[in-house]
Amino acid sequence: MPIREMKETDLPRVLEIQQELAFQDWNESQFAAELRASYAFCVVYEADQGTPQVSGYAIFHLLGPDSELLSIAVSRDNQHKGIGKVLLDAGLSRLSPADKDRCFLEVREGNSTARKFYEKNGFTLFNTRKNYYSDGENACLYSLELESRTN
Numbered sequence: 527m528p529i530r531e532m533k534e535t536d537l538p539r540v541l542e543i544q545q546e547l548a549f550q551d552w553n554e555s556q557f558a559a560e561l562r563a564s565y566a567f568c569v570v571y572e573a574d575q576g577t578p579q580v581s582g583y584a585i586f587h588l589l590g591p592d593s594e595l596l597s598i599a600v601s602r603d604n605q606h607k608g609i610g611k612v613l614l615d616a617g618l619s620r621l622s623p624a625d626k627d628r629c630f631l632e633v634r635e636g637n638s639t640a641r642k643f644y645e646k647n648g649f650t651l652f653n654t655r656k657n658y659y660s661d662g663e664n665a666c667l668y669s670l671e672l673e674s675r676t677n
């Protein structure tokens with residue numbers, strides 16, 4: 527499985543993917559803080575076709591019943607190959623359906639690709655926060671009840 531935990535040496539490539547997709551503007555220190563946080567689970571997808579190359583990453587806060595997906599991204603050339611789902615499943619597999627764990631996330635209302643991806647993977651929209659982002663865009667809040675996940 528080309529999933530492994532993110533390391534400090536991955537950060538230049540992670541920042542490159544973030545910059546290419548322009549969906550978020552975390553700096554290197556913010557990613558590094560996630561790597562140090564005991565509750566954070568940071569993974570990369572690294573395919574090895576001759577030369578290993580990180581093509582996606584995800585950051586979760588694993589907090590028992592109320593976990594959170596903070597960020598997920600797949601480089602443009604590698605999208606629509608199922609890598610996003612593999613990254614998502616890597617985090618969700620750490621949660622416990624028996625304990626009725628849930629995973630929350632927030633996403634820009636206009637990010638239809640990500641919203642479709644989340645909905646396809648079982649997340650349900652439960653609230654909208656008006657003018658949540660600094661540019662005035664609304665945030666959509668999604669949750670997934672682990673025990674209700676079938677795929």
Ligand SMILES: CC(C)(COP(=O)(O)OP(=O)(O)OC[C@H]1O[C@@H](n2cnc3c(N)ncnc32)[C@H](O)[C@@H]1OP(=O)(O)O)[C@@H](O)C(=O)NCCC(=O)NCCS
Binds near residue numbers: 612640646
């Ligand atoms: C959201 C995101 C992470 C999804 O990543 P992805 O790797 O493209 O996700 P998947 O490949 O698992 O699923 C995407 C689509 O590809 C399809 N797909 C999966 N495997 C496939 C394959 N082998 N062949 C063709 N299509 C495939 C899926 O069915 C899904 O279809 P849909 O368009 O009907 O939803 C990606 O679009 C992204 O990085 N977006 C920019 C960053 C962002 O907005 N992140 C979220 C906010 S934090």
